[in-house]
Amino acid sequence: MEHFQHSSDTYFNRELSLIEFNRRVLAQALDPELPILERLNFLIIFSRNLDEFFEIRVAGLMKQLDLNAITRTPDAIPTEQVLVELSDKVHQAVKQQYDTLNYAILPQLQSLGIHFIQYHDIVDKHKAWIADYFARQVQPVLTPISLDPSHPFPRLVNKSLNFIVSLQGKDAFGREIEMAIVPAPRSLPRLINLPKEVAGSATEHIFLTAIIQQHINDLFPGMKATGCYAFRVTRNADLILAEDVDDLAVALKDELSSRRFGRAVRLEIEDDCPQDIIDYLLREFDLDEQQLYRISGPINLSRLTSSFDRPELKYPPFAPVIPKIFRKQKPMFEILKKQDVLLHHPFDSFQPVINLLKEAAKDPNVLAIKQTLYRSGPDSEIVQVLAEAARNGKEVTAVIELRARFDEESNIMVANVLQEAGAVVVYGIVGYKTHAKMILIVRREQDQLVRYVHLGTGNYHAGNARMYTDYGLMTTHPDICEDVHRVFQELTGMGRSAKLKNLLHAPFTLHSELLKLIEQEIGFAQAGKAARIIIKVNALTEPELITALYRASQAGVQVDLIIRSICCLIPKVKGMSERIHVRSIVGRFLEHTRVYYFEHGGAKKLYCASADWMGRNLFSRVETCFPILDEKIKQRIVEDGLLSYLHDNQNAWELQANGEWQKAAVVGQAAVHNAQMYLVEQKQLNV
Template identity: 75%
Template structure:
């Protein structure tokens, strides 16, 4: 595939016009953390937001901070549009992250855990073990823990061990001599990865309440039993986070084999963060930092478990959860056996999770068993081996259909899962293609070819999100089901491009990266500038997960200066600075953080009154536009276009509860209802709309 390069322009960014992407991403994670403190959310949902923040921060360090540290190690000069040196950004990240983590543990220890105790749910740590627990803990330790734990003394014969990324470990200070008469002062105890990190105490100790003890507390309570004849004078839990990004050469012979080799090294990448108990002595902190080749700014002392993701609930109290919501199936698709008949007559739009993902699965199920269906082609980015879609595709292949799956093996942290999916489909007889080396296949497409009479008819599904039924319950995404001939022909050509390695597909209606999407977006912005300069009303509304691409930001600045009204709904990273006089005073930026993860990508251009509306798999980032295969498809049906504009865009611009707005100083401000203004929650409106439809 030909290397695609962005078109350069004369606009030069600096820190005054371009927000650093790493700082912006960390700010998003802090907006998620803020949900854990929001008393309007049910208690267990607040705990869940706290856990999501932990997961997000883990990945932030594994990928983004690791990338900065690698550049510093290589003495690379920053090429980021903001121009801020990597060392300065790393220091600011450290300051912001330390404050956020302090906030996180304060919220956990002083707000969430005490409130959970009021409902009979308690997490027992080492400092609150009671006398009545001791006998049970002793039995559990000797029967379940001691047989599988491996203490490692630190001496000339036993150097500091290689510890797995994000594993729970203890560093122990010792006095006395071991069985060989050696004076051992330090030891490492890795917590067995095969054991649960949280164990429920028996009812007889808790009066039937749900009390859980942390594995770390059990080990600490019996640390002396791991070193007979010696005395443990201190025991401190710690966890190291490592670089988990994967690097593949462009000339690999077998992508799957190369990926497997890289995955094995991910567990032991360069250390980027050290988390350790808050009461650990400075001498031990310094010792561990030296072992992991880290500076003090990478040390995070925490008052609680070093891995809060392990607090994920083993229990459920309905009144402490969001009120259950049942996604609906659009009326036209409620009879799955007539799905081809319905789609032959009309396009259908699905807005997940408010609309069920089941029609997509039903379409594939019908295709798998329909004798008139000849071929099924699909891209798979994050589906998983247990996915019903994967099983249906395998069934279709066994039924003699021509099944082609474009599987993106490099979907971050799902690489192993995707290799398994590829093997399942290959064994069933499907043709599996791994996409293009150097370009992740991020497009979301299904193409079904069906014989109807003397002709072949195509059916397509195009989406903004992954073919993952679980995500479709938690992420907001759009999916379009259509038989529109030009759209189907475009999808067919893109599949040929991915499997046949031929020339760039010339599309009739769709834009696709890395070829036409970036240029077309610039042109659409330019069109609005022309309308504004001619005195006409001009407006752009963009809803994406991230905005970082410098040329698009520069184009939006030019549009603002020309008088175009620009409203950006950006979930996470936004490198554009809004509300700067004479530059971006006509641009507003908001972020929605609520019950569901906002994931739709929608582009709206007023276009002189002849509105243009697109849905896409692509965010406005350089990687999406130049290093990925992405699709962008027009919504032309007037009813569906109105539906997306009203409920997918304007609805979110009205939100005054779950919205945050970005100011010119790079600060995100919570939006609250004005005096005499009713509370408005966009996601709640969409849920209520589906509830009314279902009960009508």
């Protein structure tokens, strides 16, 4: 293993880089060129991203401090300093988020007849309806909890909505009660549509918070509520499983219940809450001002999602296209025997993947279906088709990764559905998440067994396939199919790691082969031959690969990196990385393709993969990286999936040596180019 220098001069901090990505998401909400409901949606995405950031990343840093653990990161920045810098950046971003909501988005929506009613927006026409709704739908399920010696501070669930109420007077037992907690049950909707007879011509949505605050006194008869403030606590939600568990599913179920009550890492509270109440809550949650967020508006914007029948305020509708090759009503096996097929989601429909499985489930000549499932749901069509195949007598094997973060419970349900149908379900390898995306179908054809394979960069999740950009390759290439077969054997059986002919796979060969490919590119550059590297991944954090890319730059290799979120590599530093350019595309679709391109002296090596360039992907997960061998498909990926993105001047951000991201702009006479919309338009032209 190569030694690398730990320094903030050579590596950006991972957590600080991730916050910069979330600020790029927030920037979409600030863009007046976007449809107003899409701007609101980006605010919601930013909120959800921040939730996970605190639950996992900040929680991990705080745990290090609590345990007095010293971790050595490539950037060598002390944990305390990272937390301080993160707090500053997040506080700035949250203020910007709510300023955008309060002074741009909500006023514009109001001008368009869409109103969000908060407590201070309630007027006389609302009051009778609110009183009736509170009495019938809300009050019966509320449980006020007084804070006194016999009622200690309650355990509050992670990210639940709660109210802290200041009180005057005596309760039914003659006790002086000064404060109470009112949890808002998760069974209650956070946003309620007001009926037309109340709202009039406008569309009005009222927050549950406003309804409860309007009638808080009704919960404390004979007492007076002098204040009622909504708040939310975020907790550590990372799951830690022992390596020697007897039953992964049982162990996960036990851990999932504890996730709701992990260590507090953030307190959000309405900004008009008095300081003495805030101090009280901070003591209860063992937090300080650094973890406190005073919120000027609705707490938890992710609850703002609502069904608006206003398509003119959203992106123009877009329908993924079925590739022409699959519109001929021929059996898919017949088509795939003759040629490889590339799907580029969401521009190409995900339906051919489902159709392939449907045909396999019904085809009497299909003997076996094997598939990895990372994020899916028990109601997903793919899971139902696999269950049908098992009931039809096919040998169905599903490798289900139970530990896909925040999808653990759903994946346990998927496993149960498939097992009940007669499928063989395995949970991969303890200590290594199975992140590879593979389908293998074995079919008997004229006394021979023929394999059909689908390999992808993204999950088998039809919903994600409409929002995430991903590649899927369908092939019958004998060596690739044999490799996939061996990886499945590796996942379900025992023995040595499989020796593969075409695929690179983690945690065995992928990292070392990537280092070799970079070294080969350095050799071509030094020999005066064509040398260029283009990498498109979600994140780049692995120190050895970063060091190798620095060496490539110094050797004269042009390196272009398209990194959606975290990038620990520092570009454009003279003598270190001056030939490395890093850009990030944040647009309508979430960029998720993983593509590795090496000029290789003109031979042009191209791979697609399930793996990002992160330590966890390369050393702690089972990942597949597959070569693109068909020249036409290779050209299509290079042109549409790489070069087009390098020319984007609408959704692209460029990373500077000081860590700042600058929005790419149209330069000189260059044409306006939006890589995602270009692909949408191209697909529509070819319908």
